[in-house]
Amino acid sequence: MKKELAKTYDPKDIEDRIYQKWLDKKYFHAEVDRSKKPFTIVIPPPNITGQLHMGHALDNTMQDILIRFKRMQGYNALWQPGTDHASIATEVKIIEQLKKEGIDKEELGREGFLERAWQWKDEYGGKIISQLKKMGSSCDWDRERFTMDEGCSKAVNEVFVKLYKEGYIYKGSRIINWCPVCHTSISDAEVEHEEQAGHFWHIKYPIVGSDEFVEIATTRPETMLGDTAVAVHPEDERYRHLVDKKVMLPLVNKEIPIIADSYVDKEFGTGVVKITPAHDPNDFEVGKRHNLPEINIMNDDATINELGGKYAGMDRYEARKQIVKDLDELGLLVKIEDHVHNVGTHDRCKTTVEPLIKQQWFVKMDELIKPAVEAVKTGEVQFVPERFDKIYFNWTDNIRDWCISRQLWWGHRIPAYYCDSCGEIIVEKEEPSRCPKCGSTHLRQDEDTLDTWFSSALWPFSTLGWPEKTKDLDYFYPTDVLVTGYDIIFFWVVRMVFSGYAHMGQKPFSKVLIHGLVRDAQGRKMSKSLGNGIDPLKVIDKYGADALRLT
Known part of the structure; x- marks a missing residue:
């Protein structure tokens, strides 16, 4: 029987048919085979917060080229697929969906909310996997994982308990980054610093028992309600006679001490700084050194709490205006200077982050990070291109304890x-x-639930069966190459490297292949949160998967 050859090439029919044949014949499946050398890539698990965009297409095409090449060279090549629960990003999306239905998260309750979250995962997690298949990704789909599946969840609990019992995880009051819109703590890696036009307000603090005063300058006058000292440099001759005396804290009418601390830069401004241990990370450290009280004057929604006196209930910016007005009326406002400064914002909702002192769970990083630093310095883990190790070291050299608790419902409790x-x-x-x-x-x-990156950090070995000593883990780990964008080196790469050494005793991968980001017409990176992504499926539908992948 003759079949008429189509006048034009229709990729949809041919690509789908060929891909299904590959799946049916298990061409992408890998099993332990000691007669062959393994080559392993773990997919950076896409979040279940929507659909993939062109950035994912680039990332997965590069991985597919590598894994197919190694397969053809005779390696036992495993490309491990899966998706990430993305706690805060997913919770925000679900809350938005509930609002459209007139449902409040709190009314629904934790169990009801989690039911909706799993429904979301089934819908969007499935869409993302379909898109990856449509792109021709040669992952081993028989091994598909999810960061909150039973095995990965077991690994998370194992690590938390192990690190806690070894003294690396602790619960304590520290300054954390607080998002007043999402109502949760966020890690340093989730804070984006952007230049904003602001002001320096210069304020007089009268010295008790004299006609003198000291002048301080602040970009956040509302936090003065929580001041517990003012500080000068111990070698600053101008103020040496004032150390151990007291000032009257304006508006609060409370005496607070003048302390000497080398944290103060005597060349900057007036050489006197207000110390607010509950609302600034540097002040927190100064407060610890001098046993100062920590007075949190802010609610979780960034309104002033009952410790703020007559300003209680006001939004932080509303309180700022009123405080400046009151200081001016009292003759204590010296001047206002225009000032451009870096302001921390939440990378998800773009809200200005508030440094607050809170009880949270932390991972002590000073010892855990050492093998991860050494691995890149010695070349045991290599960045390609090599210049990206600067981003890595910038993060490791300035490491602080990792705040891992989140005030969310979706995630590992x-x-x-x-x-x-x-x-x-x-x-x-x-x-x-x-x-x-x-x-x-x-x-x-x-x-509380754990930071999303806590589970993602275990991905190279949790997907292979850890904490069980599986044959897969023994054979396919450590993996060979990680392919990812430079924007998550500190979010994810650093944490995978230190976790590999902490729990497996060896590196998670040998090479980190870094690629650029696909940007939109305005130069912004394509992301689900901005909604500016191009759906790869639409491109594939029109031109075919190979046209998308190889151009």
Whole structure:
């Protein structure tokens, strides 16, 4: 029977048919085979917050070229696929969807909200996988994983409990980055600093028992409500006679000490700085050195709390205006200077982040980061191009303890339990039935979830079966190449490297292949959060997958 050859090439029919044949014949599937050398790539798991864009198409095309090339060279090539739960990004999207339906998150309750979140995952996680297949990605789909599947969740609990018992995870009050819109803490890596036009307000603080005053300058006058000292440099001759005296804190009418601390730059401004330990990370450290009280004057929504006196209930910016007005009326406002400065904003919602002192869970990073630094310095882990190790070292050289708790419902819930009878904190992989200290059965689990990147950091080995000692883990780990954009070197790459050494005793991969970002007409990177991505499926529908992948 003769078949008429189509006058024009129709990629849709041919590509779908060929790809299905590849799947049916298990051409992408890899099993442990000791007679062959393995070559492994783990996919940077796309978030389940929507659809893929052209940046993902570039990233996955580069991985596909590598894995197909190695397959043809005779390697036992595994491309490990999966998706990421993306706690904060997904929760924000679900809340937006609920609002359109007239449903409040709190009314729905935690269990009801999580049901909706899993529905979202089933819908959008499935779409993303379909898109990857449509692009021709030669992943081993029999091994598809999700950061909140049973195995990955087990790995997360294992790591949390291990690090806690080794003393690397602790709960404590520290200055964290707080998003007043998303109502959660965020890590340093999730804060974007942007230049904004602002002001320096110069304010007089009268010295108790004299006609003298000191002049301070601040970009956030509302935080003066929580001042617990003013500081000068110990070698600053101008103020040496004032150390250990007190100033009267304007508007609050409370005496606070004048302290000497080398943190103060005597060449900058007046050489006197206000110290607000609950609202500034540097002031927090100064406060610890001098045993100063920590007074948080702000609610979670960035309104002033009851400690703010007559300003209680005002939004932070509203309070700022009123405080400046009141200072002016009292003759304590010296001048206002225009000032351009870097302001931290949340990378998701673009809200100005508020440094607040809060009880959170942290990972101590000073020791854990050392093998990750050494690995890149010695070339055990290599960046391609090499110049991107500067971003890596910039982060590792300035590492701070990692705030890992999030005030969210979608994500891995922290495996810490509190005894209501005696206050004991129990950290275990499985929920305990009774308190080991007093025997009480009145236990409640911590409400917070873990930072998304906590589970993503384990991806190279959790996807291969860890914490079980599987044959896959023994054979395919460490992986060979990680392909990713430069924008998540500090979010993800650094954390995978230190986690590999901490839990596997070896590197997670040998090379990190860094590519650029696909940008829109305005020069912005394409991202789901900006909604400026081009749907690869539309390009494929019109021109075919190969045209998308190879041009």
